[in-house]
Amino acid sequence: MKAPIDEALVRKLRAGESIILSGSIITGRDAAHKRMTELILSGKPLPFSIKGEVIYYVGPSPAPPGRPIGAAGPTTSYRMDAYAPLLMEHGLRGMIGKGRRSEEVKQAMIRWGAVYFAAVGGTGALISKCIKEATILAWEELGPEAVRRLVVEDLPLIVATDSRGGDLYLTGPEEYRK
Amino acid sequence: MKTISVEDVTAAVRRLCMQACTVLGDDVIQKLEQCRGTEESAPGREILERIIENARIAKSEMIPLCQDTGMAVVFVEIGQEVHFSGGDLLDAIHEGVRQGYRDGHLRKSVLHPITRVNTGDNTPAVIHTEIVPGEKFKITLAPKGFGSENMSRVMMFPPSAGIEGVKDFIVQRVEESGGNPCPPIVVGVGIGGTFEKAALLAKKALLRPLGTPNSDDALDALEKELLERINRLGIGPMGLGGRTTALAVHVNVYPTHIASIPCAVNIQCHSCRHAEVEL
Secondary structure: OEEOOOHHHHHHOOOOOEEEEEEEEEEOOHHHHHHHHHHHHOOOOOOOOOOOOEEEOOOOOOOOOOOOOOOOOOOEHHHHOOOHHHHHHOOOOEEEEEOOOOHHHHHHHHHHOOEEEEOOOOOHHHHHOOEEEEEEEEOHHHHHHOEEEEEEEEEEEEEEEOOOOOEHHHHHHHHHOO | OEEEEHHHHHHHHHHHHHHHHHOOOHHHHHHHHHHHHHOOOHHHHHHHHHHHHHHHHHHHHOOOOOOOOOEEEEEEEEEOOEEEEOOOHHHHHHHHHHHHHHHOOOOOOOEOOOOOOEOOOOOOOEEEEEEEOOOOEEEEEEEEOHHHHOOOEEEEEOHHHHHHHHHHHHHHHHHHHOOOOOOOEEEEEEEEEOHHHHHHHHHHHOOOOOOOOOOOHHHHHHHHHHHHHHHOOOOOHHHOOOOOOEEEEEEEEEEEOOOOEEEEEEEEOOOOOOEEEEO
16 A cells, blocks of 8 residues: 555555555654644644645654664554544544544544554564654654654554444454453 | 672663663563464464564664653662762662663653653653662663553552452453553552552562562462453454453552552553663
8 A cells, every 4th residue: 555545545444454555654643733733723734734644653762873763663542532533624544553542533534534554562663664764844842753754665554443433443352352 | 888889870771771672571572472372363463473573673673672662660679788889879870861761762751741841861760779688789670661551550449349349450451451551461460558559569560570470379370360351351462352462460469558458550561671780
């Protein structure tokens, strides 16, 4: 799969499918989400576009000399739940993180056509090797929380929650509960 | 009496920060490999495989295992016959953390709890000192990520809740945490003492090497029972379903007051990192 992604592709994805993502994505976590939301709500433009973008919830460790980025695994997504529906309304197509999402987020994904991918948490070294370029797009002063553009190659992901309400965080554990 | 220079303490803490964040213990890797062999879920096995592969890359390329290189929790055992020269011991430990996180390219995640202004160097560390007999001086550094720390809880039970109430609370805490703390997790439990003692017992329980039994037979049985209940929840690797939800449950106890059963559950992600040294 190649990022950015469009609605037609998003609508085809089903929870439980494994995909390999290459292309261009953006990053953002707690502080960046707060700022994006404040700008949108006050009618101001964002310093970067989120239309059609996939956002990766990550706060990487510093890049050592000679590498584009340090360890870069996903952070826990529920902390972005309060902000995610508004971003989807403004064109965000995909999210990458870990852990289940709220009902409001899932409803917004159905309404606006967005998908949520799970990356394997705690594999920051492995994922770091899939990131070929990293450039800061905005809010450098936020350090690990700054918004970056990443060029990724063969990033392995699992479709956790799809645009039809399918949620592997519910159906997966149900299957193995005894 | 033994004299230790605080400069040596700083150098040791610096090394431990870098080591703990990039090298996963053999006990953890062995347990992960064992679980990969028994996991029934195909995505679950794939996730365990990636976690093991991640540890291999982190160690060989000196990349942190996880971008959340944590808040540095430092346990220090200080023999009562030990004297420190050249400065303040606690300052020396904080300085070691500052240097380790800087030189190891580790993430600086520590900030003021209200203003949210980052201290910029991952200090201060959280330091727990313990006075022990003799000339021993041991430093254990356990970087704690907050995906799992946020899922931890302390509960003060009335005695009427009994051990059954405590067990249900522990299992329920894991169930409610789902995939958030990056399962397979290690569950540290502290039962007894006071509010803060229970939390410290739970934190210390995370330091016990995986695969080593509890030295108390009754607690060993309790740990096995809790692990079995937790692994029946179906949460699985990263919460996407499977049999491997926890790698281990470790329980520490301490006498408490007639009016209470304090219970702390400290959740640790699969990146169960710690490193230690004796000077």
